Amino acid sequence: MPDPRRAELGLRDDTDDDLHSAAIYSSLGDTSVTRPRSRRGGGRPTIADVARKAGVGAITVSRALREPGRVSEDLRRQIQAAVEELGYVPDPNARALASARAEVFGVLVPSLTNNVFAEVVRGIYDSLSDSPFRIQLGNTHYSGLEEERLLQVFGSQRPAALIVAGIDQTPTSRRLLENAGCPVVQVMETGPDPIDMMVGFSHLDGGRTATEHLIEAGYRRIGFIGARMDPRSQRRLAGYRAAMEKAGLFDPRLITTTPVPSSVSLGRELFRDALAKVPTLDGVFCNNDDIAIGVLFECHRAAIDVPKTIGIVGFNDLDMMQVAFPSITSIRTYRYEIGRRAVAMALAAIAGDRPEQRIVDLGFELKRRESTAR
Amino acid sequence: MPDPRRAELGLRDDTDDDLHSAAIYSSLGDTSVTRPRSRRGGGRPTIADVARKAGVGAITVSRALREPGRVSEDLRRQIQAAVEELGYVPDPNARALASARAEVFGVLVPSLTNNVFAEVVRGIYDSLSDSPFRIQLGNTHYSGLEEERLLQVFGSQRPAALIVAGIDQTPTSRRLLENAGCPVVQVMETGPDPIDMMVGFSHLDGGRTATEHLIEAGYRRIGFIGARMDPRSQRRLAGYRAAMEKAGLFDPRLITTTPVPSSVSLGRELFRDALAKVPTLDGVFCNNDDIAIGVLFECHRAAIDVPKTIGIVGFNDLDMMQVAFPSITSIRTYRYEIGRRAVAMALAAIAGDRPEQRIVDLGFELKRRESTAR
DNA sequence: GGCTTCCTTGGTAGCGCTACCATCCGCTAT
DNA sequence: ATAGCGGATGGTAGCGCTACCAAGGAAGCC
16 A cells, blocks of 8 residues: 555655665665665666666667667677566656657547547557557547647647547647648548548448438428537438438527537427427437437327338447437447548558558448338 | 658657748847747747746746636736636646656556446546646556556556555555555545545345345345456455355355456356256346346246246346346446546545545445336 | 743755766777 | 677766855835
């Protein structure tokens, strides 16, 4: 257990120890004069300790650890042995300070609990787990201001790469990203004007595809139900609108949205609102799957037949959608893959071979299921 | 956009600039002799720049930023002005190196996508967003070995505090945590032997309460359905077992588990297995809400009446449970609050007033709903 | 008035590491 | 042989910041 007193008093408890150690050193006629155990460090072994034990220069230890190929095998082995014996672990802070580059990926997402971003983040973590890179995750809460603040904080660490969700950065955020001096990947969406690199798909096309599917299935009074209405939701709505207008079915009263964060219960409420507004509603394209599930449950509760009376389409295709009864049609998106690809592109850029394809569109897939099988 | 060539060649592009700047400085008879623009730093303003501009010593700037109370208001204002004019942001790496303490909270969770941990993490982030602390989030994938590895990595950064999920650390992990030299909070569960501090609740009691509720509602052949079966699931199962044995209803064939990660579709499959094994099954206590939702959908599909034929209880009480049709009884847990409380305790310990209550049990609540209203 | 005490401010010396350059060695080309 | 070259190794000098100590002055005390 960590010594409570140490933390309580805000003290580091090494002063005595180290005076002590220094005394021992000098009484042994050791090299304590040239390197008295510092009063400040936690007493953990440093690269100099390893170097001394291995009988080499500190810089050679540094090289053996970072670029093993540039050190002869003999020394490498000796150094490795010394590292293990001492339990040496490099100090990332010192490393970052000396090299002016931290082995850190900065990741900015608007939400931690939204399954969609959680999947992207998981892809990022999985891709980086065997690398020396750490991850600095920031939650912007869908706020441009918060994004700017976090970018400032992250930038001060000189990260190796930055991954940010979305393409609608504020001018300030954009400038911060442009001047970050490291690869930048915008994820979740594709767009015309990347800061550096992009991985995602077109939410507009997704919304359009979902809506066209409902139209083709014979639904006519198709509502759009959306919560949160972040830029990606807006583009799905734009896709919905485009499809509806093209079919001559558009009616603004069919749209029900709220800035409130999305949830299953909200889906249920919004659907009731929508039905109250347009009793002839015969289909809904839901902003996301949580909303769609809420709609489905409300249909059950109100004994509305799905897909006969109402057709339902979701967005993202969570695992739940294929299990639901009836199973729910949704737009399958590749969140995990987006995370993986973003890391792969960033790593390539760091390694020097920047991918020539700066914008990667991973697409989506319409999963037709029972909820629209009329 | 970051200069692609810079990253491509692995070069930093400041060499020319800085020779340049140095030349300008000296031609202006500036202080370039005492501080020629370094070749290495990114050319960003340092504390020395601020100090010079404000006409004070560097250490005073440092103090003004960290302990404003110890600097006169006059100087504080001057320094603040200089900071803003230069756009100075302290380098956290240099700070950590010099103070042997990084302003970082290390957080270890077994999963990033499991809503339960996502909520805890959200609580942690929200509690820390106005503090100077950054968060280092690690995903252990429910692996003790991975936890040890991450603890090693995190420890090398000298974090200000560590928050870890669960109480079943390996001996190595436990030793690493004990020697971390910072406050440690174990979250999600409570147990008898904290490493330092704990915030959570009793999963055993939760499992028992859920099961007792089913028994009281008149169900007899009550199954346990669980996926993943991490230590917390095991304890819920133990609670189930205790309740069933006490009522003389226990039968090992009623238990259906799998080490596979939990999901809604898995819930459906496990329920089918359970029913095939025990056709007289009349209730299920589900390891978590995803499983419960899967069970509910399968009941719909198979036209099994809930709650008449089968009673369902979930665990965690996601928002969805109250919206489902029928709404699903569940054990409400306070994940977000666990995250907040863990941070509050860690911050208190850092500040010096360690909470005298080292183990905080936030409890749970049985939410009775339609799925068990027989 | 002289002394202690506290408060404010600054100088110095690192924190642990790596960039940069120098050195040394063994080898090849002439 | 000897200059030239590339690879291996090491020394030096920081990276930007803060712990530690010292100094100076104001305020309080006898």
